[in-house]
Amino acid sequence: MEQCVIEKWTEKGHGRAFQQGKAIDIKGAFVGETVQVDLKKGKRGGKKGILKSILNPSVERVLKKCSHTLICGGCNLHGLSYDSQVQMKQKNVEKLFSQPVQPILTAQEPFYYRNKMEFSFSQDKDKKKYLGLVEEESRGKVFEQKDCALCPEWMITTLKSVFDHWCGTSLDAYYLHTNTGSLRTLTCRVGVNTADRMVILGLSGNPMFALSFEELEGFKEAILNANKGCKNLSVFVVLTHVEKGVPTYTSEMHLFGKDHISEVLCGKTFYISPQSFFQPNPKQAELLYKTAFDLLQPKPSDSVLDLYCGVGSIGICLKERVHKVVGIELNRYAVCDAKRNISINNLENVEVTVGDVKDSLAQHKDTPFDIIILDPPRAGLDEQVIRTLQQMRVEKILYISCNPKSLSRDLVFLENCGYAVEILQPVDQFPQTLHLEMIALFKLKNN
Numbered sequence: 312m313e314q315c316v317i318e319k320w321t322e323k324g325h326g327r328a329f330q331q332g333k334a335i336d337i338k339g340a341f342v343g344e345t346v347q348v349d350l351k352k353g354k355r356g357g358k359k360g361i362l363k364s365i366l367n368p369s370v371e372r373v374l375k376k377c378s379h380t381l382i383c384g385g386c387n388l389h390g391l392s393y394d395s396q397v398q399m400k401q402k403n404v405e406k407l408f409s410q411p412v413q414p415i416l417t418a419q420e421p422f423y424y425r426n427k428m429e430f431s432f433s434q435d436k437d438k439k440k441y442l443g444l445v446e447e448e449s450r451g452k453v454f455e456q457k458d459c460a461l462c463p464e465w466m467i468t469t470l471k472s473v474f475d476h477w478c479g480t481s482l483d484a485y486y487l488h489t490n491t492g493s494l495r496t497l498t499c500r501v502g503v504n505t506a507d508r509m510v511i512l513g514l515s516g517n518p519m520f521a522l523s524f525e526e527l528e529g530f531k532e533a534i535l536n537a538n539k540g541c542k543n544l545s546v547f548v549v550l551t552h553v554e555k556g557v558p559t560y561t562s563e564m565h566l567f568g569k570d571h572i573s574e575v576l577c578g579k580t581f582y583i584s585p586q587s588f589f590q591p592n593p594k595q596a597e598l599l600y601k602t603a604f605d606l607l608q609p610k611p612s613d614s615v616l617d618l619y620c621g622v623g624s625i626g627i628c629l630k631e632r633v634h635k636v637v638g639i640e641l642n643r644y645a646v647c648d649a650k651r652n653i654s655i656n657n658l659e660n661v662e663v664t665v666g667d668v669k670d671s672l673a674q675h676k677d678t679p680f681d682i683i684i685l686d687p688p689r690a691g692l693d694e695q696v697i698r699t700l701q702q703m704r705v706e707k708i709l710y711i712s713c714n715p716k717s718l719s720r721d722l723v724f725l726e727n728c729g730y731a732v733e734i735l736q737p738v739d740q741f742p743q744t745l746h747l748e749m750i751a752l753f754k755l756k757n758n
């Protein structure tokens with residue numbers, strides 16, 4: 312066992328000590344602490360320390376609400392006071408931009424905020440079964456999940472019920488490398504403001520490993536037993552079809568309850584089906600949208616193009632302040648939900664179409680929009696999208712990003728296209744983790 316003093320944070324929120332100038336990264340250790348560790352080989356010839364004991368705990372260390380923090384990659388900052396988490400995230404995000412960054416808008420509820428969790432079924436070489444999240448840096452090793460500080464308690468109760476049921480069957484977990492086995496994932500979703508729940512059993516679409524009617528009923532009963540008090544529970548199966556030479560695709564079976572959950576955001580109701588994206592922390596999403604709209608200062612005559620629009624949430628929440636919204640979204644399920652959401656909220660002048668922004672944006676090149684909203688996945692914007700944006704020369708761009716790194720790259724591209732960034736506003740949607748949501752408002756410079 313070695314003794315180390317933690318001198319700095321790593322990018323992943325681990326503690327870093329140095330021995331003869333060489334870095335040792337220690338998960339779960341905080342800056343300023345002296346710790347005892349077992350040394351192991353790390354990545355790229357480096358070393359990592361397995362935390363064994365803390366000799367002088369940091370004053371910023373607080374009680375943990377979860378027993379898996381030393382292996383789980385879900386919330387690396389858990390155990391550090393929320394104030395210190397925010398300070399660390401502020402410093403990290405400021406390093407990425409040459410422009411000033413506003414102070415982070417923090418979360419009122421830093422625990423149990425997630426509305427969606429996806430757990431994985433797995434077996435080791437001795438066929439021992441696991442259902443839970445994946446260990447950090449483990450190439451897919453799943454641990455037996457007993458608690459979680461990010462999701463509501465019912466999701467863990469459901470996981471345990473499904474796990475106990477699975478242990479009484481001879482069914483195997485799906486194994487990607489051989490496309491064998493049946494059980495892939497267990498996903499739980501909730502409408503935080505409606506209490507609607509949805510549980511989705513993810514199965515292999517390989518017909519050789521299909522579940523019988525009785526086997527499906529067994530899992531359904533395990534889910535229902537764990538959710539006896541719930542008024543609106545939906546149960547689905549999503550089958551993932553993996554075939555050589557064919558792009559992977561999914562199909563759904565509806566087993567129980569409504570075919571969607573509802574959520575309420577900014578006073579609007581949203582219909583969410585199993586495979587549609589929805590912001591993972593609705594309380595903070597509301598703060599994100601309201602802050603973004605206040606910064607945007609739209610005019611009642613404005614026409615808005617809402618790119619990567621999901622189930623239409625940004626455009627629908629913004630609609631009362633603008634004349635028209637056009638949305639583009641790749642996921643067909645989300646577009647169906649968006650159309651339903653436009654209708655249930657009685658909105659006119661909002662339309663959503665299916666398409667890859669990369670290809671579909673060009674069709675709108677000559678339409679006179681006043682505002683473009685961008686809310687891409689973590690990878691950020693495709694080069695082709697940036698080229699089309701350059702031709703469109705729309706006055707304002709509101710970029711909402713779940714990845715400050717890709718935003719900092721795209722910011723430079725947009726500046727080269729003639730835009731100036733007016734404000735960079737971080738919002739903490741993901742306490743206990745290093746993730747941060749960003750609002751960036753761009754305006755076209757007058758040449």
Ligand SMILES: C[S@@+](CC[C@H](N)C(=O)[O-])C[C@H]1O[C@@H](n2cnc3c(N)ncnc32)[C@H](O)[C@@H]1O
Nearest residue numbers: 588590619620621640641642667668686687688
């Ligand atoms: C971060 S989510 C934002 C969703 C929505 N704006 C919201 O606030 O809920 C990104 C969305 O982009 C969609 N998407 C991913 N790649 C896309 C593409 N190439 N073209 C269009 N939509 C895409 C995803 O399906 C997802 O709904």
